[in-house]
Amino acid sequence: MLLMSALLSLIMYIREYKYKILAFSALFFLILIQFKFLISTYEIRNSQYFFAEKELLNRRYRESIVNDYVYPGGKKIIDNILLTEIDTLSVLYNSDKNNFKSYSDSLYKKIIYDLRNGSKGDTFFTSLVMGSLNEEQLLYCITLRDLSVTVDGVNYIALYPQDQNERSDMPINGSLDDFSKENEVSNISVSSPDPKTYRISYGLYVDHVSRRINLIQQMLPIFFFSLVSVAMIIIIYVMIYQNWRKQKRLTMMTTDFLNSVTHEFNTPLASIIVANQSLKNLQIEDEKLQLIHAVIQRQSLRLQRLINQTISVTKLEEESVERSFYDIQDLLRQILYDYNINKTSEVDIRFDDQVRSSAQPILLNEFLFTTLVFNLLENAVKFNANKKKRIDVVLRRLNNELQISISDNGIGISEKARNKVFEQFYRESGELKKSGLGLGLFYVKKIVEFHKWRIKLNSALGKGSEFIIIISRD
Numbered sequence: 026m027l028l029m030s031a032l033l034s035l036i037m038y039i040r041e042y043k044y045k046i047l048a049f050s051a052l053f054f055l056i057l058i059q060f061k062f063l064i065s066t067y068e069i070r071n072s073q074y075f076f077a078e079k080e081l082l083n084r085r086y087r088e089s090i091v092n093d094y095v096y097p098g099g100k101k102i103i104d105n106i107l108l109t110e111i112d113t114l115s116v117l118y119n120s121d122k123n124n125f126k127s128y129s130d131s132l133y134k135k136i137i138y139d140l141r142n143g144s145k146g147d148t149f150f151t152s153l154v155m156g157s158l159n160e161e162q163l164l165y166c167i168t169l170r171d172l173s174v175t176v177d178g179v180n181y182i183a184l185y186p187q188d189q190n191e192r193s194d195m196p197i198n199g200s201l202d203d204f205s206k207e208n209e210v211s212n213i214s215v216s217s218p219d220p221k222t223y224r225i226s227y228g229l230y231v232d233h234v235s236r237r238i239n240l241i242q243q244m245l246p247i248f249f250f251s252l253v254s255v256a257m258i259i260i261i262y263v264m265i266y267q268n269w270r271k272q273k274r275l276t277m278m279t280t281d282f283l284n285s286v287t288h289e290f291n292t293p294l295a296s297i298i299v300a301n302q303s304l305k306n307l308q309i310e311d312e313k314l315q316l317i318h319a320v321i322q323r324q325s326l327r328l329q330r331l332i333n334q335t336i337s338v339t340k341l342e343e344e345s346v347e348r349s350f351y352d353i354q355d356l357l358r359q360i361l362y363d364y365n366i367n368k369t370s371e372v373d374i375r376f377d378d379q380v381r382s383s384a385q386p387i388l389l390n391e392f393l394f395t396t397l398v399f400n401l402l403e404n405a406v407k408f409n410a411n412k413k414k415r416i417d418v419v420l421r422r423l424n425n426e427l428q429i430s431i432s433d434n435g436i437g438i439s440e441k442a443r444n445k446v447f448e449q450f451y452r453e454s455g456e457l458k459k460s461g462l463g464l465g466l467f468y469v470k471k472i473v474e475f476h477k478w479r480i481k482l483n484s485a486l487g488k489g490s491e492f493i494i495i496i497s498r499d
């Protein structure tokens with residue numbers, strides 16, 4: 026139960042913050058990839074660092090110690106100590122392991138001691154490097170890795186390291202402390218199949234004093250560009266986020282404003298309408314007063330309709346708006362009749378019902394549909410400078426769609442404005458200075474979208490406009 030509620034709240038959280046979560050995860054992965062890219066670039070450069078020079082040094086080192094071990098003269102030092110002791114070591118190894126260990130240790134230590142003292146300082150290495158490269162500031166180290174003796178030429182007894190699994194380099198000569206695969210120049214193993222001989226492995230490591238700093242310096246441009254690209258992406262993120270918040274605040278402010286304004290307007294308006302009706306009921310025979318009364322009634326009803334339209338359209342997002350099935354032909358006829366009765370200017374409205382036979386009932390909200398048609402009719406009259414204003418309303422069937430076309434012989438809409446007329450508060454400033462809020466067509470579009478219909482606009486400047494509502498009946 027607890028798990029279920031935790032899971033549920035997690036799902037709610039993800040739903041609420043899905044865009045933020047997505048944005049931050051994308052950013053996180055991007056930074057991770059950049060970081061991985063930098064690390065692998067560093068690793069590649071590290072493995073290739075000093076590569077050609079290492080090859081050359083390796084060749085020279087092998088050439089200069091042919092037939093010798095570790096450094097020139099090294100073989101003689103080891104031979105002197107070890108060759109006479111192989112029999113003793115073998116006997117001890119087979120009879121007394123403890124004694125063998127201490128004896129082999131002392132021999133091994135002596136070999137190391139003599140090898141270290143026998144090398145003539147840095148001279149061998151310096152002449153090796155100088156003969157091959159023109160490099161200064163190089164550190165090196167020659168190490169002993171493995172020393173084993175054999176009595177029969179087949180089986181070997183390890184003197185160092187006694188545990189063969191551990192690989193360890195014992196420094197003989199040089200001051201480089203940090204040995205690794207990256208700075209290994211040579212790795213030589215020598216053995217002989219003869220009895221009473223020994224097997225030896227040794228290596229040479231060479232590195233720059235400032236290898237890391239050199240590598241980091243080489244990588245600085247890549248590092249810088251990575252940093253700049255990540256910074257730029259973060260800046261873009263921040264800008265988009267700020268913009269989104271601004272937009273959201275603006276939308277909320279607009280909705281809040283519309284909601285409170287419409288609500289505040291409705292109450293005094295209702296009082297005006299009632300007061301006006303009471304005025305009529307007084308049955309005053311004055312003709313002028315009757316005229317004023319009619320004007321008040323018409324205009325206040327119009328205002329009330331506008332306010333109600335605003336309220337219902339702002340509520341369109343809520344799914345509580347009711348819809349029922351209507352006979353679209355009857356409904357259209359009735360709306361046009363009402364409009365004709367209440368119209369304020371001279372206009373010729375014609376209805377061409379090309380469907381004739383009864384069309385299938387359409388699921389719609391009556392108030393919203395009436396608002397849609399009224400808004401289109403009002404615009405057709407408003408944006409018309411002709412003496413003989415004409416509106417053609419056509420109902421037709423095309424394939425599986427019903428189309429309501431409302432066209433006028435008005436001023437038309439420019440191509441530039443055609444894409445924008447459905448936007449909130451958009452008004453085209455033509456020669457015809459008409460009052461309005463730029464909300465009529467915005468509401469039309471909202472209503473069309475609410476019913477999941479489509480709207481098309483054809484227009485030619487100076488000739489007129491046609492709005493087509495496309496109702497698909499799937």
Ligand code: ADP
Binds near residue numbers: 405408433452467
């Ligand atoms: P309003 O009517 O308040 O200006 P609308 O959203 O209804 O707002 O219309 C937006 C703009 O579209 C109008 O300002 C007008 O320029 C243009 N327009 C709308 N309908 C027509 C039409 N039938 N003929 C010409 N222009 C129109």
